[in-house]
Amino acid sequence: MSDARRVDALVAEIGSTTTVLSAFDGLDAGSECAPRLIGQGFAPTSVEQGDVGIGVVSARAALEEATGPLAPGITLATSSAAGGLRMTVHGLTQKMTAMAAREAALGAGGVVEYQTAGRLNESDLEAIDAARPGLILLAGGVEGGDSEVALFNAQELSGLRSRPMVIYGGNSAVAPEARAALEAAGFCVRVTDNVYPGVDELDIVPARHAIHDAFEEHIVHAPGMERIGEFVSGAILPTPGAVLIAAELLSAELGDLVVIDVGGATTDVHSVTDGTPEISAISTDPQPHAKRTVEGDLGTYVSASHVVELMPPAERPLSLPSAVPTASEEIAAAVSLARTAARVAVERHAGRLVHLYTPKGRQTVAHGRDLTACRLVIGTGGALTRLPGGKGMLEAVRASAAGGERLLPPSDAEVALDSHYVFVCCGALASHFAPEAVVALMRSSAGL
Numbered sequence: 335m336s337d338a339r340r341v342d343a344l345v346a347e348i349g350s351t352t353t354v355l356s357a358f359d360g361l362d363a364g365s366e367c368a369p370r371l372i373g374q375g376f377a378p379t380s381v382e383q384g385d386v387g388i389g390v391v392s393a394r395a396a397l398e399e400a401t402g403p404l405a406p407g408i409t410l411a412t413s414s415a416a417g418g419l420r421m422t423v424h425g426l427t428q429k430m431t432a433m434a435a436r437e438a439a440l441g442a443g444g445v446v447e448y449q450t451a452g453r454l455n456e457s458d459l460e461a462i463d464a465a466r467p468g469l470i471l472l473a474g475g476v477e478g479g480d481s482e483v484a485l486f487n488a489q490e491l492s493g494l495r496s497r498p499m500v501i502y503g504g505n506s507a508v509a510p511e512a513r514a515a516l517e518a519a520g521f522c523v524r525v526t527d528n529v530y531p532g533v534d535e536l537d538i539v540p541a542r543h544a545i546h547d548a549f550e551e552h553i554v555h556a557p558g559m560e561r562i563g564e565f566v567s568g569a570i571l572p573t574p575g576a577v578l579i580a581a582e583l584l585s586a587e588l589g590d591l592v593v594i595d596v597g598g599a600t601t602d603v604h605s606v607t608d609g610t611p612e613i614s615a616i617s618t619d620p621q622p623h624a625k626r627t628v629e630g631d632l633g634t635y636v637s638a639s640h641v642v643e644l645m646p647p648a649e650r651p652l653s654l655p656s657a658v659p660t661a662s663e664e665i666a667a668a669v670s671l672a673r674t675a676a677r678v679a680v681e682r683h684a685g686r687l688v689h690l691y692t693p694k695g696r697q698t699v700a701h702g703r704d705l706t707a708c709r710l711v712i713g714t715g716g717a718l719t720r721l722p723g724g725k726g727m728l729e730a731v732r733a734s735a736a737g738g739e740r741l742l743p744p745s746d747a748e749v750a751l752d753s754h755y756v757f758v759c760c761g762a763l764a765s766h767f768a769p770e771a772v773v774a775l776m777r778s779s780a781g782l
Contacts, residue, residue, distance in 0.1 A: 338405035341372055343766070345759040346390050346562070347573060348413040351598065351657060352716075353379045353389035355397050356759050357404055358775065361767040369771040370778070371754050373401045386413075387562055410762040411566045412573040414443075419549045419572055422448040422467045425504070425530070426474035426483045429619065434530040435473040435503065438538035440626045442545035443572025444469065453483055454490040462491075467498045469548050471541065472512070475505030477531045488512035492519035499548050503529040503541045524548065534620045546571055568765060574626060576761025577714065578604045582624050583764050584776050590707045592743055593757065594680065594731065595715035596672045598635035598657055601679040602628050602715075609704030613741060617685075617700045625703060627683045632675040634668050634717050641671045644678055665721065672717040673727040680705075680731040685741045700741065706733075708743040712780055714752035724751045754779035 342361040347354045355375045360367035375397025379389045390411075398404055421444040425432030428451040439446050447465035450458050462470070470491065474484030484504035491500065492515070499522045502512050509525050516523045524547070527540040549572050562570070571579075574595075581593045581604045590607035606624045608614070631640040638654045651667035659668045685702025711728050718724045728749035733742040756779045760772045776782075 338403035339401065340405050340407070342407050343763060344394075344404065344406040344409045345762050346393065346409070346411040346566075347758050348386055348390065348411060348562070349379055349573065350414055351379055353377050353386070353393045354755070355390065355393035356756060357397060357401060357406070358759070358763070361763065361771045361775075362407070363768055363771075369774045371756055371775065372404075373397050374755070375399075390562060408567045408766055409565055410568060410759075410766070411562055412571045412576045412758055412762050413562075414573040419444045419469055419545070420447050420465065420467045421445060421469045421471060421545075422450075422462050422465055423471045424450045424454065424473065424487055426480055427451050430533075431473040431475065431504065431530045433619075434536050434538060435471045435541075437536065437622050437625065438503065438529050438541035439471055439545065440628060441538060441575070441578055441622065441624060442542040443549070443575025443578070443626075444471075444545055445628070454487045456493075459490065459493050463495050466496070469545065470498050470500045471529075471545070472500055472502050473504040473529050475507075475528075476533060476535075477505060477528055478507075479505060481505045481508040484508055485512055485515070488515045491516060491521070497521055499524070501526055501541065501544050501548060503527065503544075536620050536622050538622055542575070546575060549575075568762075571762055573758055574602050574604075574628065576758045577602065578624055578626050579761035579764050580757045580772075580776060581606050581712075583760065583769055584712075584773055585624075586769070587773050588710055588777075588782065591710040591712060592680065592683075592705060592708045592731075593712045593714055594676050594718065594728065595713075596675045596679075596717040596727075597633050597715055598717075599633040599637050600628050600630050601632040601675045602626060603679050603683040605683065605703060605705055605708060607705065607707050609741075610707045613700045613704040613706060616698060617704065619701065621703055625683075627679070629675075629679045629682060632679050634671045634675065637675075638671055641674050641678075645670065645674050649674075659721075668717065669721050669723055669727070672721055673723075673730055676713070676718065676727050677730050680742065681740060686739045687741070688739075702741070704741045705743050706741050709747045710782075711743050711747050711749045712752060712757075713749070714755065714757045716755075719751050719753055719755055725749050750780040750782055752776070752779050753781070 357372040375393040377392035423435035432451040585606035655664040655668040
């Protein structure tokens, strides 16, 4: 279209219920304009119609109704339209390699349906088949340590009825043998670095990248997604993985932070921090620099009944809201649910101080994630950014002034909202434009 307006990028976020198409300009180096959001178009995601492309086309039509025809330099996409990337993860020990594999899977935006530690057995194989994973992450053994369990498990996976893709991120000593065994059984296999190369040492970033690559192959199974791939430049990222990438990028400039996304079915919490030196000195388990957790029972619609059970009786709404609340009673109910979901999700994401009594007296140790260095808490996603009182919901996730055992963000941490709803887009844009331009978009959206 010769009369179309040139813009730097279009980014489609193809969600389970809604597709959002955002247009950006001012991202290219040497641009005379500051990075900015030009406009957004919204449409229902069209999985049930057998082609998610219908929703993308409708969202673009809605966008261009306001902006006029657009000619993007690049078109990108993130997706959770097929229910996300269903995964199972397997390691040698629960608190070491299996934990590291789970961290890698969640950090990449995977949905972990089943997790094991030790040798797989027949019931494990049945559970894996029942979970219908698109991807299996197989780990086990530190470098120079046990190699038998990872190789045994690779051989046992041949008993599955299905043939999902397998990423091997265990002891490298048996990586070639594990790969050969799996490929001989008909699996597509990728090998990445050991997710737990040494005791108290995590190395999950290479596995995250491998999962992102695998996701693009898996996501074509969403109806019509292969057509999206024809006009998208670069990888199609899992939506939660894109948010974590954005959080890492923003943290590099602003310091330790937490990003919270309350959805209709789940609540995701992303944190980028190494904690404080004081807590690190008494920590009992290693933590990745960037971490994501997903709470499958906390949401404002699909999981609303679970959230109600966590609320004091006096605060429980009389009725549950619809997927898109419009009436004042529904909006008030959704606000109450979102506030509780955010608070509980951050409490679960955070670690805590534990007091042990030993022959030498009482000792205090820290279990889990230390958020006490996070002086910035940001809300993204529909519930926190579109419902009234989003900042108040975020203030409730901070530690109380009286302190406590949980390692929460401090009581005076700054709260902000991704008011333009661009963080997920910025995760996709990060691989194609200068970090300063992408960070400028996020800072503008959050008023930082």
